[in-house]
Amino acid sequence: MAGNTFGQVFRVTTWGESHGPALGAVIDGCPPRLPLSPGDVQLELERRRPGVQAHATSRQEPDAVEILSGVFEGRTTGTPISLIVYNRDVKSQDYDALRDVFRPGHGDFTFQAKYGIRDHRGGGRASARETVARVAAAAVAQKVLDRDHVRVLAYTLELGGIRAEKIDEASIWDNPFFCPDLEVVPAMAARVQEVKARGDSLGGLVQVRVRGCPPGLGEPVFDKLDAILAQAVMSVGAVKGVEIGAGFGAARMLGSEHNDPLIPGGFASNHAGGILAGISTGDDLVVTATVKPISSIARKQQTVDLEGRPRTISVGGRHDISAIPRIVPVILAMVRLTLADFLLRQRAISWP
Amino acid sequence: MAGNTFGQVFRVTTWGESHGPALGAVIDGCPPRLPLSPGDVQLELERRRPGVQAHATSRQEPDAVEILSGVFEGRTTGTPISLIVYNRDVKSQDYDALRDVFRPGHGDFTFQAKYGIRDHRGGGRASARETVARVAAAAVAQKVLDRDHVRVLAYTLELGGIRAEKIDEASIWDNPFFCPDLEVVPAMAARVQEVKARGDSLGGLVQVRVRGCPPGLGEPVFDKLDAILAQAVMSVGAVKGVEIGAGFGAARMLGSEHNDPLIPGGFASNHAGGILAGISTGDDLVVTATVKPISSIARKQQTVDLEGRPRTISVGGRHDISAIPRIVPVILAMVRLTLADFLLRQRAISWP
């Protein structure tokens, strides 16, 4: 009902605020006997953490994960898996100025409107930091996907108008933008520096490709694979659009162009993005997310305070210039969670 | 689990196949004492039915709805509301040729892959006809929205590359394309005729605007308002992309452009599409859906049969040239269902 749980069989509930003592996830419904160690989860958290990227936040987050339940002698037991990451580098006083004022583009106003109370420190529950728990949980989801050899890639397709022209998988994690085309990385870096100097921020596109997705996943009519992927990806802060396969381009294609002909062994093309009628075709899944420019900018902006009086605000501090690339492993995580769940949902109705 | 239920408090379960005896919806969780008559539902079904539109299907569907439960002396009772529409104009033999062959762009292949069996007649459960039940249920959802004076508009923003340049609400239902700009209607009609003559099909964009949506709706972090709207709209067949507010355009904006300044009484702009951090702002909700060109085309296409052998197919018959405009009331319906549910979800945690 409240919306902090995702999935039907592989169910993840996340909790935690940016400046509370900790964040975490509880996974209920993970199959038993999967190998799982804290190191498996830690590896994924590192990717979410900017580390050396010059353009990314200067806030250091060790993000050491602990597994508090559901694993016995290195294997899952089928009982709930509780993952926890304590917040260590928390400077709440940085946010005192935001107690009474709403940052444009953020959830400050809407959380106040919804709950009549909000933890103003760093965005509280609405902080991007909340996604630590998603990434941690998705590392467990990948263990489920591993059994069926499903592999999920995510990368920056476009940043500030600079677009990757090729998808070179091997390059993705080797550059600070998680860009699959090393040739455009310098242009991206230059664009970031330019905008940073002006105290502004950038958006872009993130794309996910799933290799090895078996046919038959997805639950018509409301829980179609594309529908739940859309929910999953749109639930990530800063995402304002989701498209499948040819996506928005499909609006201007003809049926004879868009339809993917079937050929023995598969499909001759993949405009559908691997999904027909809400069910996977066995071809690669292709999902693209639009990421808005990050809302925290150094430039002065017009806003109001709790009493509705006009104010100006400049959101400085330890902020990124774009949700990209830190959002890349988060979107990847949401796709993993979605697929692990659908794999198990399909298993429930499949007879041996 | 299986995906035929939508909503948490206002829960709708739909059932029925294109060429079965009937289709229907069961609504569980509708508040009691709302006025409801079959006529309220019938009105919405008429809009989904093409009627006079020259370009639309020639199949006649009277679609008379009956309310079988949950209403007593003209008011809802709080018990499940069962809506049923019998299929009358069913010609199953038209589809005998499709028993062994997969239509490109349709769910024929994926339903077979998922379930190992399929009702091939008219697409079975994957038929657009399934949406009759959604539209009927959404007429009840609107009764919930009426109490809070929430109004949902939907219209064709673009068809075959022809785009509405203005949004004139009064015109929407007065032209065969549900286009809010009467001046471009002749161009749309010409485009449709041209493509129809070539045995091909068209896609486009459908937009929804919600007026009067109160602030505070949406359930972070996974059931954000935009996330569930994305699921809802993407769950409609032929939709391949969903964007909120500035949507895909946001990818190339700067933060200083995209952020909506707060001013006393509201926001100075609405690039956010009425949603911040997954919660409604009180401003208009704006959702745009990409609709792919319809998959059934008269032109010959390459495909395979159940045994994987190459075949060619031409899907003639009583088909539309585009999912637009019939998809417009369906997308509208999904937004209504989403909002009615979130209104009640918010009520559950709101103290008087």
Next chain:
Amino acid sequence: MAGNTFGQVFRVTTWGESHGPALGAVIDGCPPRLPLSPGDVQLELERRRPGVQAHATSRQEPDAVEILSGVFEGRTTGTPISLIVYNRDVKSQDYDALRDVFRPGHGDFTFQAKYGIRDHRGGGRASARETVARVAAAAVAQKVLDRDHVRVLAYTLELGGIRAEKIDEASIWDNPFFCPDLEVVPAMAARVQEVKARGDSLGGLVQVRVRGCPPGLGEPVFDKLDAILAQAVMSVGAVKGVEIGAGFGAARMLGSEHNDPLIPGGFASNHAGGILAGISTGDDLVVTATVKPISSIARKQQTVDLEGRPRTISVGGRHDISAIPRIVPVILAMVRLTLADFLLRQRAISWP
């Protein structure tokens, strides 16, 4: 949320009022390719219908079921199965006297308190007639159980203080009380006649035994097999208690008596009723339900009307003297629905 859906994977939603046009059930999540015909469902409905039993209601209910979706050429398709039974023998005017008055022991008062409106005709949604839909749905659930050779028995253990002293399966459906001990049937019949003559009503005990239940079903910690069985059985009107295995007797046993010793191949006794720590042991499940005396009695009772003014009432008409035996197939149905769901839930996390 509203409570008309049961199950997680094998999900049943029922709808309909006693004196509305029809009642029905929608099953979402039934595995595909199971054989299913209307006759399979009809057979179960007949058992719920008293027929020749002298003591049972004189109201005749043909209860012809139709399958409106989800079955193609005699097999389930994996899409929702809609079952409908039209109400034919409806005499609403019989109930006009009850519009303003609350019958003791019935839901009249509580439905009014909850919803502020109620369909007073025959109890509306609170009527025992609602269980037609449960029994119909459970006939489909049995198809799932059939694949694993799970067999569910239900019978009258006690009626009006007359108790069956043996469990002879073959006799159950061959006597008007669904009693497994033909020797006590004459005493039950005499007791019924005696109480009927006094315008009063009787309660009793109904027991369910499940043979062939595989070990491993049930989902700790809240959806334990015994917990959901308790919900399932207690959700049947007139049931006021549920016990598992030795049940209430366990309160006065010693641990050394109650513990079932494990022996090679199973257990030496079954005081646990086939469930340990909420998971099936592989032994027979044993569930006993207490059924209160039926609330509609001919004798004069004290009550109030809608305005709270004192009234007296005598609920005559076409009523049974006990919920037993008609409740027997209903309780059996709820156990079937529970087990079919748990079988599929277990499958979701079981690796081949």
Next chain:
Amino acid sequence: MAGNTFGQVFRVTTWGESHGPALGAVIDGCPPRLPLSPGDVQLELERRRPGVQAHATSRQEPDAVEILSGVFEGRTTGTPISLIVYNRDVKSQDYDALRDVFRPGHGDFTFQAKYGIRDHRGGGRASARETVARVAAAAVAQKVLDRDHVRVLAYTLELGGIRAEKIDEASIWDNPFFCPDLEVVPAMAARVQEVKARGDSLGGLVQVRVRGCPPGLGEPVFDKLDAILAQAVMSVGAVKGVEIGAGFGAARMLGSEHNDPLIPGGFASNHAGGILAGISTGDDLVVTATVKPISSIARKQQTVDLEGRPRTISVGGRHDISAIPRIVPVILAMVRLTLADFLLRQRAISWP
């Protein structure tokens, strides 16, 4: 799906094993702005901890709870509330002997059958220690109930055949058996000592009474108030039966005895236990649970090992002689969780 979540609006997910690092609960759906401090939760945990009771476990569990999220400046925020209790007094080596052998009456065999793996230390997830998380969560639920002045009592009605003859609320927490009748406490103590000396264990009855429950709670037809109470209470380990109001006694009553006459302002009696047709009447709720004798006994028992070979076992160690009285606050907790959820569910459909 997996069963570690309870509730629809006020949703609690628990996690943790007896001998893992910690146990905890995540509450999603708690209304905002309720006062909440760790002390509120700690108080309830103390009652679950036997402390001075001579007959209770000698294991000391400080059980200090921490609130990790969802509370800001002493009030709930509407975001998930994460509660954690670290396990401190853990002696895993005590259980090494149980790695390969199944204790009679415990979940050892069934967990192995279900998951193919189990944490054998202290019963793992099946340990009574799991209920720490339930009691902690229920302390938050009580905050919701407080707003509507709903009070929940629980007490030992019977222990080893010694029955409380009166319900003196003030005495409940003042004796080591949580017995509401101080006069029978010495007999209970004697019975416990006698059975302890023989290395055996005892069962009994626990009763819950809810005062101030408003009419209208409960969701027909499957989520009736009594049905979900039955699930809630039966989900507590060692409970083998649940009855409402007159309960099992109802089987031998006449309708004229059992029916509670309505009188101006309420009911003349309460055999129904405060529930009619699954909805609360406004009268006291009365729920009675049968508690089996604790399974861990010092006496030698027959069992098998993992390979099915015969073994004998004596489960000594730091064990209680009965689940009573420690189970009393756990059953109380489950009723609180149930009622808080139904209060909010009812709010969702109630118009101001």
